Amino acid sequence: MRIYALVTNYSPLTVYLYRNGFARFTHVRYDETKINQSEMHLTNVAIQKNVDNYDDNIGGKWYIDKLKIYLSSRYGV
Secondary structure, eight states: OEEEEEEEEETTEEEEEEEEEEEEOOSSOOOGGGTTOHHHHOOOHHHHTTSTTOOTTTTTEEEHHHHHHHHHHHHOO
16 A cells, blocks of 8 residues: 655654555465465566556556445445
8 A cells, every 4th residue: 555644743743644545456366376476466567567467447556545435345344
């Protein structure tokens, strides 16, 4: 997950959170027998774009608000 925060002061602590962060995912399901397969662990677009089921439109990136909606609908709040 990539979430941006700006800390303008430490005493008192003042933090501004940028709400449009995102999460990156791989296009390969985890398989403990294929531990050396980099496409399974690395979410870089440069690596993921070589995977068979890579989608150029999504690119393995979900914005935080979309991820929250998905998780809420799937697992509840």
